[in-house]
Amino acid sequence: MTNDGPTPLERFIRGILPENPVYRQLLGMCPTLAVTNSMRAAMTMAGAVAFVLICANIVTSLIRGLLKPHLRILVFTLTIATFVTIADRLIAAFMYDMSKQLGPYIPLIIVNCIIICRCEVCASKQSVFTATSDALGQALGNMLALASIATVREILGTGMWFGWRVLPAAWPDWVVMVLPPGAFLTLGLLLGCANWISVKWAQHGRKA
Amino acid sequence: MTEENKIPEAAGPVIHVSPGPHIHSAALTTRRMMLDVLLALLPAVLVAFWVFGGYALAQIVYALAGCLGAEALFTAMRKKPFSLMDGSAAVTGVILALSMPATAPWYVGVIAGFAAIGLGKVIFGGLGNNIFNPAMVGRAFVMIAFATLMGASAYVDPDSSIQALTRATPMTAIKMMHETTPLSALLIGNTNGSLGETSAIACILGGVYLLWRRTASWEIPAGVLLAVAVISGAISVLHPDSSWGVLHSLTGGALLFGAFFIATDPVSSPVTPKGKWIFGVGIGIFIMILRTLSGYPEGVMFAVLLMNAVVPLINRWTIPTPVGGPVPVRK
Amino acid sequence: MKNNYIGQAWLVLVLAIVFGSALAGVQTTLQGRINENKLKDTMTQIPNLVPDAETGVQDVIGGVTVFKAMDKGNQQVGWVIQASGQGFADVIELLVGMSLDGATITGLYVLDQKETPGLGNKIVDDDWRDQFNGQPAGAPLTVVKNKVTEKNDEIQAVTGATISSDSVVAIVNKAVGQFRAALNK
Numbered sequence: 039m040t041n042d043g044p045t046p047l048e049r050f051i052r053g054i055l056p057e058n059p060v061y062r063q064l065l066g067m068c069p070t071l072a073v074t075n076s077m078r079a080a081m082t083m084a085g086a087v088a089f090v091l092i093c094a095n096i097v098t099s100l101i102r103g104l105l106k107p108h109l110r111i112l113v114f115t116l117t118i119a120t121f122v123t124i125a126d127r128l129i130a131a132f133m134y135d136m137s138k139q140l141g142p143y144i145p146l147i148i149v150n151c152i153i154i155c156r157c158e159v160c161a162s163k164q165s166v167f168t169a170t171s172d173a174l175g176q177a178l179g180n181m182l183a184l185a186s187i188a189t190v191r192e193i194l195g196t197g198m199w200f201g202w203r204v205l206p207a208a209w210p211d212w213v214v215m216v217l218p219p220g221a222f223l224t225l226g227l228l229l230g231c232a233n234w235i236s237v238k239w240a241q242h243g244r245k246a
Numbered sequence: 247m248t249e250e251n252k253i254p255e256a257a258g259p260v261i262h263v264s265p266g267p268h269i270h271s272a273a274l275t276t277r278r279m280m281l282d283v284l285l286a287l288l289p290a291v292l293v294a295f296w297v298f299g300g301y302a303l304a305q306i307v308y309a310l311a312g313c314l315g316a317e318a319l320f321t322a323m324r325k326k327p328f329s330l331m332d333g334s335a336a337v338t339g340v341i342l343a344l345s346m347p348a349t350a351p352w353y354v355g356v357i358a359g360f361a362a363i364g365l366g367k368v369i370f371g372g373l374g375n376n377i378f379n380p381a382m383v384g385r386a387f388v389m390i391a392f393a394t395l396m397g398a399s400a401y402v403d404p405d406s407s408i409q410a411l412t413r414a415t416p417m418t419a420i421k422m423m424h425e426t427t428p429l430s431a432l433l434i435g436n437t438n439g440s441l442g443e444t445s446a447i448a449c450i451l452g453g454v455y456l457l458w459r460r461t462a463s464w465e466i467p468a469g470v471l472l473a474v475a476v477i478s479g480a481i482s483v484l485h486p487d488s489s490w491g492v493l494h495s496l497t498g499g500a501l502l503f504g505a506f507f508i509a510t511d512p513v514s515s516p517v518t519p520k521g522k523w524i525f526g527v528g529i530g531i532f533i534m535i536l537r538t539l540s541g542y543p544e545g546v547m548f549a550v551l552l553m554n555a556v557v558p559l560i561n562r563w564t565i566p567t568p569v570g571g572p573v574p575v576r577k
Numbered sequence: 578m579k580n581n582y583i584g585q586a587w588l589v590l591v592l593a594i595v596f597g598s599a600l601a602g603v604q605t606t607l608q609g610r611i612n613e614n615k616l617k618d619t620m621t622q623i624p625n626l627v628p629d630a631e632t633g634v635q636d637v638i639g640g641v642t643v644f645k646a647m648d649k650g651n652q653q654v655g656w657v658i659q660a661s662g663q664g665f666a667d668v669i670e671l672l673v674g675m676s677l678d679g680a681t682i683t684g685l686y687v688l689d690q691k692e693t694p695g696l697g698n699k700i701v702d703d704d705w706r707d708q709f710n711g712q713p714a715g716a717p718l719t720v721v722k723n724k725v726t727e728k729n730d731e732i733q734a735v736t737g738a739t740i741s742s743d744s745v746v747a748i749v750n751k752a753v754g755q756f757r758a759a760l761n762k
Contacts, residue, residue: 120596134614214391
């Protein structure tokens with residue numbers, strides 16, 4: 039294997055902002071829009087995605103020498119579905135309220151493109167260590183993205199953050215923010231901010 | 247360019263962003279057009295003062311503050327020339343204020359104004375590029391955000407010293423309690439409702455002025471009114487004993503205000519005469535669907551927003567054939 | 578590697594078996610706990626739904642699963658019935674507390690709902706649900722708007738959420754009617 043690709047550390051850092059799964063790759067939009075109306079739900083989702091992403095990347099990397107090209111997507115899906123089911127059962131057993139609230143969105147992690155994208159792009163071609171650091175970076179990037187959207191939506195929509203009141207009780211709840219339109223508005227505005235920041239950084243980099 | 251090539255409407259002072267040929271006229275500025283709209287809104291504003299007193303002034307101030315503040319902030323952010331003076335933000339603000347319930351708290355108007363300009367206009371690239379009517383975007387935002395402060399029950403304040411506020415709006419009264427408001431009240435406007443919509447006469451006065459000045463295209467209100475008249479006429483035929491007739495449907499609620507001032511926004515409506523007819527009739531049909539079948543008593547806002555969304559499609563459908571026959575398709 | 582179907586697919590088959598057994602293991606380990614969670618959700622509400630009740634015992638009456646509400650001395654003091662039906666947004670699941678003779682509603686709890694936040698989801702508020710306490714179960718309840726309920730059999734609608742209120746009352750009426758019919762058999 040040649041060594042001209044990014045190092046494991048670079049892969050980890052890239053996942054956080056330069057190749058952030060939500061803001062840069064626009065993958066995994068379904069949970070991003072559906073469960074970010076409260077921090078608790080968003081962080082449970084981000085945790086479940088991280089668990090599935092890391093486990094699936096490790097397993098895929100371990101069996102990468104045995105993969106047949108035309109059967110690889112089948113193997114990825116099988117692996118991902120297994121870990122998603124484990125995550126779903128664990129949440130139903132230990133976080134029952136959250137499992138009720140997230141409803142179908144935990145099983146839907148199976149079709150989350152972030153995971154199959156990392157299996158295809160990285161884990162099926164790289165060593166276990168590289169694949170793990172890649173998964174960690176992507177999972178962290180996904181978590182930060184969900185957290186940023188959920189922060190805006192929960193605070194504006196309910197005056198609370200993680201269930202704690204951060205705005206005075208007189209705050210008129212912007213109900214639209216916890217409803218689906220709020221998800222689209224917040225994602226769009228934050229996406230614009232992320233683009234704006236990266237443009238600024240790029241300009242700054244050129245001047246320096 | 248011969249005389250016949252001009253479209254007939256272009257003879258008067260008019261801004262029609264119609265297919266070519268185009269004529270340039272220095273008198274046709276955004277600013278003049280917006281001043282026309284403000285002037286046309288005057289009767290509705292005066293009736294609002296008469297019926298709702300200080301509430302009307304307060305709502306106009308809140309919505310204007312939100313709209314002008316957002317316009318100033320976002321144009322500064324985008325380093326665009328300062329566009330406050332063209333009056334478009336002011337028109338959005340006044341139309342928005344006139345579509346609010348009188349007793350809405352100050353922050354509702356300010357947020358609605360901010361959302362109208364920020365989400366309805368600037369995001370799309372500023373005046374002329376917005377898909378949706380900014381005032382209705384702002385109103386829809388607060389309608390969903392503060393449903394308890396904007397819904398049917400928010401209009402009524404039983405302890406108010408202003409008589410209009412102590413009763414349900416005519417649209418709620420007929421929908422929920424099957425009480426018909428007399429036609430005279432709907433015409434003059436001494437009923438409850440959104441600030442600018444109560445008086446049919448004031449809306450017609452302003453609307454006729456806009457049509458006379460050709461600031462608004464007559465096809466759109468004509469289409470809206472025609473569709474509503476036909477559908478409510480059909481309903482009257484099916485329910486001959488109902489006290490709510492065609493004229494009630496035409497003069498009640500935000501219909502006239504919406505048909506003359508909201509639907510005619512030149513940016514978010516189609517450019518061809520045929521397209522304007524389709525647009526107007528579509529709004530009228532949606533209004534009647536929402537009024538009769540939805541949980542809401544009135545449907546002008548959602549009807550306008552829904553039809554705004556299909557305007558690009560309508561424009562494509564109704565491209566007129568140029569003089570001399572269709573443009574040959576290049577093989 | 579032979580170029581036949583097994584040669585191509587052995588990895589998929591092996592993985593399917595490995596993952597399948599892993600899932601079976603997870604399922605058997607956690608199933609008890611998950612079922613317990615579901616039951617606990619209902620059981621913890623029983624004291625709030627029937628006065629003096631401490632615990633519940635599952636029972637079947639007329640083909641419907643109900644809970645007998647028991648007091649400290651393990652005497653039955655009432656019933657808790659499950660009810661569900663279409664709300665404004667999605668299915669609403671309710672628990673209704675009933676007196677021992679089935680003549681009075683003693684409480685209402687919303688197990689699951691997805692009504693509009695800020696409007697319809699006010700059906701979970703204590704103030705609104707408390708209207709059901711002590712209502713006679715003999716006649717169907719009706720929903721009224723914009724006036725304080727004085728008479729029995731009337732539930733004031735949540736402001737701006739008539740459909741959600743109507744739905745809950747209709748679900749309660751139906752479930753209570755069925756339960757009373759089964760109880761009197």
